Amino acid sequence: MGRIVLVTGGARSGKSSHAEARVRAMPGAPVYIATSEPQDDEMRDRVARHRVARGPGWTLIEEPLDLVGALDRSDGAGPRLVDCLTLWLSNHMFAGRDWEPEAEALTAALLRQQAPVVLVSNEVGMGIVPENALARAFRDAQGWVNQRVAKVADEVEFVVSGLPLRVK
Numbered sequence: 001m002g003r004i005v006l007v008t009g010g011a012r013s014g015k016s017s018h019a020e021a022r023v024r025a026m027p028g029a030p031v032y033i034a035t036s037e038p039q040d041d042e043m044r045d046r047v048a049r050h051r052v053a054r055g056p057g058w059t060l061i062e063e064p065l066d067l068v069g070a071l072d073r074s075d076g077a078g079p080r081l082v083d084c085l086t087l088w089l090s091n092h093m094f095a096g097r098d099w100e101p102e103a104e105a106l107t108a109a110l111l112r113q114q115a116p117v118v119l120v121s122n123e124v125g126m127g128i129v130p131e132n133a134l135a136r137a138f139r140d141a142q143g144w145v146n147q148r149v150a151k152v153a154d155e156v157e158f159v160v161s162g163l164p165l166r167v168k
Contacts, residue, residue, distance in 0.1 A: 003116040006153040007164070008123045008146060014162035016083055019120045020054060026116050028078035030058050033071070035088040037064045064091045068102075068109040075113050085121035089145055093138060103145050107152050121146050123158065 005022060009015040023030045032054065038044040051060075059077065063070040067088050074080055082088075092099045110117060125143045130136045150156045156168035 004153045005118040005155045009159035013159045015159040023081045026079035031080045032058045033061045033082045079116040082119040
């Protein structure tokens with residue numbers, strides 16, 4: 001079984017940069033599995049900045065929904081970075097898809113991977129209880145997804161102000 005690492009933290013905590021550095025340090029050509037669907041100019045600019053910051057040498061797979069398929073198809077191609085589970089989950093919820101079987105399939109897929117996988121996810125449950133039902137459902141779902149992935153992960157890191165803290 002390959003190494004599974006979950007890197008979580010708040011927005012702009014430095015989790016993506018830390019996860020990229022972890023993948024770069026692993027042997028093999030790095031693979032970036034992007035889950036975002038840039039639907040406005042600001043998000044397209046953000047994605048472009050991330051590509052430039054990452055630099056050359058990464059194989060890019062853009063997969064907003066079929067993360068399991070992307071992992072299975074890329075296994076053996078090198079260490080993979082999934083950025084991020086938060087966008088992947090929101091893509092499922094906004095598409096009206098049941099996220100729970102998707103999360104179960106993801107954890108099963110992670111356990112069968114041979115090449116390392118580093119997953120980035122936001123910790124969204126540390127603030128106030130959201131005022132609307134959709135935001136509460138998302139917050140709860142993200143917490144459950146993070147727990148499921150953390151359970152099968154070999155390592156879990158929480159990044160605060162650019163500093164990684166080992167949790168598992």
